[in-house]
Amino acid sequence: MxxxxxxxxxxxxxxxxxxxxxxLGGGTLVMRAVSYGDQSFEKxxxxxxxxxxxxxxxxxxxxxxxxxxxxxxxxxxxxFLHPVARAIGGPAIRNMATVGGNLFAPNPYGDFAAALLAxxxxxxxxxxxxxPLADLLATRDHVTGLVAGVVFQRPESSAFRFxxxxxxxxxxxxxxxxxxxxxxxxxxVVFGNMAPVPARSVGAERALANGSDGAAIxxxxxxxxxxxxxxxxxxxxxxxxxxxxxxxxRRLLEDGGQI
Amino acid sequence: xAKTPVTFTxxxxxxxxxxxxxxxxxxxxxxxxxxxxxxxxxxxxxCGACTVLIDGVPxxxxxxxxxxxxxxxxxxxxxxxxGPNLHALQTAFMEGFAAQCGxxxxxxxMAAKGLLDANPNPTRDEVAEAISGNLCRCxxxxxxxxxxxxxxxxxxxxxx
Numbered sequence: 001m002x003x004x005x006x007x008x009x010x011x012x013x014x015x016x017x018x019x020x021x022x023x024l025g026g027g028t029l030v031m032r033a034v035s036y037g038d039q040s041f042e043k044x045x046x047x048x049x050x051x052x053x054x055x056x057x058x059x060x061x062x063x064x065x066x067x068x069x070x071x072x073x074x075x076x077x078x079x080f081l082h083p084v085a086r087a088i089g090g091p092a093i094r095n096m097a098t099v100g101g102n103l104f105a106p107n108p109y110g111d112f113a114a115a116l117l118a119x120x121x122x123x124x125x126x127x128x129x130x131x132p133l134a135d136l137l138a139t140r141d142h143v144t145g146l147v148a149g150v151v152f153q154r155p156e157s158s159a160f161r162f163x164x165x166x167x168x169x170x171x172x173x174x175x176x177x178x179x180x181x182x183x184x185x186x187x188x189v190v191f192g193n194m195a196p197v198p199a200r201s202v203g204a205e206r207a208l209a210n211g212s213d214g215a216a217i218x219x220x221x222x223x224x225x226x227x228x229x230x231x232x233x234x235x236x237x238x239x240x241x242x243x244x245x246x247x248x249x250r251r252l253l254e255d256g257g258q259i
Numbered sequence: 260x261a262k263t264p265v266t267f268t269x270x271x272x273x274x275x276x277x278x279x280x281x282x283x284x285x286x287x288x289x290x291x292x293x294x295x296x297x298x299x300x301x302x303x304x305x306c307g308a309c310t311v312l313i314d315g316v317p318x319x320x321x322x323x324x325x326x327x328x329x330x331x332x333x334x335x336x337x338x339x340x341x342g343p344n345l346h347a348l349q350t351a352f353m354e355g356f357a358a359q360c361g362x363x364x365x366x367x368x369m370a371a372k373g374l375l376d377a378n379p380n381p382t383r384d385e386v387a388e389a390i391s392g393n394l395c396r397c398x399x400x401x402x403x404x405x406x407x408x409x410x411x412x413x414x415x416x417x418x419x
Contacts, residue, residue, distance in 0.1 A: 001280070002280050002281035003280045003281075004263070004280045004281060004324070004326060006326075024324060024327075026322075027322045027323055027324055027327075028304055028319075028322050031283055031321070031322040031323065031324060032302070032303045032304060032322060034281050034283070035283065035302040035303065035321060035322075036302070036303070044280075044281060044324065046324070046327070070316075089304070089392055090307060090370075090390070090391045090392015090393065091317050091370065091373070091374075091388070091389055091391070091392060092304075092307060092310050092317040092318055092319045092370065092392050093304055093319065093392055095316050095317060095318055096318055096319065096322060096323070171391045171392065
């Protein structure tokens with residue numbers, strides 16, 4: 001039998017989550033699981049106060065884990081992330097789905113997590129710990145505690161690009177998604193749905209380390225699958241994903257961000 | 260397991276119910292409050308048939324934990340008409356054949372109301388975006404978009 005436990009603060013709620021207790025953010029993941037009779041948990045944990053603040057931080061920008069995709073779209077400071085937030089669901093979903101929840105969204109979801117990984121985001125936990133988002137993603141199935149917020153630096157103008165590839169227009173879950181942050185000397189290329197969690201393409205990053213001219217783009221596309229392990233699902237086979245990933249990476253690098 | 264008391268405003272009516280732990284708002288509206296205008300479609304946030312307004316903002320009732328709406332305002336398609344007088348959106352949907360099987364209609368109406376309340380003069384693209392989370396397998400969407408634009412014009416006193 002399912003139970004719901006409500007705490008005044010996120011910090012208090014963090015002590016109650018565990019293998020059989022899931023935290024309720026916007027509800028788009030947990031309530032869906034409830035509707036489908038998921039028996040892997042027996043308790044829903046929620047906090048009455050959620051951190052939806054978006055603003056400046058010593059390290060750049062901070063977004064509270066409880067900020068929704070609609071909050072992101074309303075934040076001028078996050079204009080570079082608007083194409084990502086806008087690509088997630090319809091308006092009702094965007095009014096509910098949170099940034100913190102997206103970090104735990106299983107494939108084929110998790111576009112925002114891919115974008116944050118490309119921005120080298122760090123995660124603030126409710127107990128005060130901080131960790132790189134990459135570390136959280138690597139351990140997210142058994143991470144302890146709750147995410148309080150994410151912190152990242154604002155990218156230079158036009159250096160950040162995002163592309164979501166879906167078969168249903170204008171809205172559909174992604175076959176793959178790609179987020180690129182073209183930092184000179186240290187670029188980031190992140191694929192969603194090309195591994196169990198959003199993952200960096202080390203081959204593409206190596207190829208783009210010295211610029212993104214035509215030869216570098218050719219090399220990045222040729223090497224972009226290095227280290228990635230796409231899987232079959234109802235949307236596409238792993239073979240299809242391997243075939244189309246370099247094509248869409250090229251379009252993103254040559255044409256800029258488009259959905 | 261003990262039920263949880265929840266009070267909220269449903270279409271101007273103060274409503275108090277006891278809800279099961281983990282119950283979603285869609286179940287509570289339909290079975291508890293008896294408002295059958297809100298449909299249950301996919302149950303996973305894909306179809307939009309269960310769209311309601313919570314404090315004026317579109318939400319999917321199937322993904323909303325019922326006890327989170329404590330002291331909030333819920334608007335459903337059941338509250339659109341004022342007695343015998345249909346809402347402008349309902350009239351435009353009816354006249355423009357924007358409803359065929361009708362299963363998506365309640366969600367479409369509420370998504371549209373959420374849009375027009377915030378943006379009384381939307382463009383065609385803005386209307387399409389507003390209903391982009393609502394699936395319709397009958398109409399091809401064009402009559403729905405036309406109906407929403409017609410309703411918007413009438414509500415603003417503009418010629419259609």
